[in-house]
Amino acid sequence: MAHFRSLLLLALFTFSGVAVEATGPGDNGFVGLRDNYYRNSCKDAEKLIKKAVQAELAKNLKHAAGVLRMHFHDCFVEGCDGSVLLDGPGTEKTSHLAGFEVIDAAKAAVEAVCPGVVSCADILAYAARDSTVELNGTGWAVQGGRKDCTVSLASRAEAELPPPMFEVSQLIDSFARRGLSARQMVVLSGAQTVGVGFCDKFVSRLYDFNSTFFTDPSIDPAYATELKNICPQHSFNTSIEVFMDVITPTSAGVFEANYYKTLQEHKGLLTSDQSLFDDSRTRAVVTSLLNNRRFQKEFGKAMRAMGAVGVKTVGQIRTKCSAVNE
Secondary structure: OOOOOOOOOOOOOOOOOOOOOOOOOOOOOOOOOEOOOOOOOOOOHHHHHHHHHHHHHHHOOHHHHHHHHHHHHHHHOOOOOOHHHOOOOOOOOOOOOOOHHHHHHHHHHHHHHOOOOOOHHHHHHHHHHHHHHHOOOOOOOOOEOOOEOOOOOHHHHHHHOOOOOOOHHHHHHHHHOOOOOHHHHHHHHHHHHHOEEOHHHHHHHHHOOOOOOOOOOOOOHHHHHHHHHHOOOOOOOOOOOEEOOOOOOOOOOOOOOHHHHHHHOOOOOOHHHHHHHHOHHHHHHHHHOOOHHHHHHHHHHHHHHHOOOOOOOOOEOOOEOOEOOO
């Protein structure tokens, strides 16, 4: 989540310019995804995944945010195909992604009952929903039917993931190429409420903003001072965590709408966060999502839409999520 844009596609399906809502039950009309997909082939799949996710998060709740971010990452790079889960040199896995053991535990639980049936890409989608619920968020109906890919390249992640310095125009364009609307972009950005950032992602806003301003003038001055105490000039520390939500900062996070209040107070950690409030095209959306009930409802709908991006209907059902089947 340091950017949950840290957060969809040249896979088998491309939805350029199509605003995908996918809010209704059943097939979403774009790919072979369905609610209750495993009803006949593995009827307890979602229950098994949920139980495994809960058991792992009971050990370390911080991994809940990691799983949610992982799902964003997976869908933004070549579509939702489990590519982010593959081990190996030059794959998408990075040092700032965490929670892989949650997915491994869920996969093991399902394989023990229904071997070779439930894809890793689907398990990640279910686990992201279950992790959100464990953070006191509201759940949503997750569709199944994704296949797993066999290739994962870090270079694709670098090219596809929106960087933290993106502004609204760039964010809108990035999400639109994946069939997601500007409003859905702002809603999905709300996952940052349980995210963390690292000095290297925002230090330029503090000390080298542009030729006119040493420090980004959109940052609340007191907050800028606080950040400078955490991240000294020329510091590109990638181990110190800074909470995205300054309203209710906790080690694990609470999934709620306070992320948007943070932006309203000009305490957005990244440029791509704060610009959502500062830009007139998205400010009204940010304001509307201060209502936590509305945010929770819209987030679930947006996650269903994102979960349909670049889905592969041809591929593997990997036995181990970290490795391609022999």
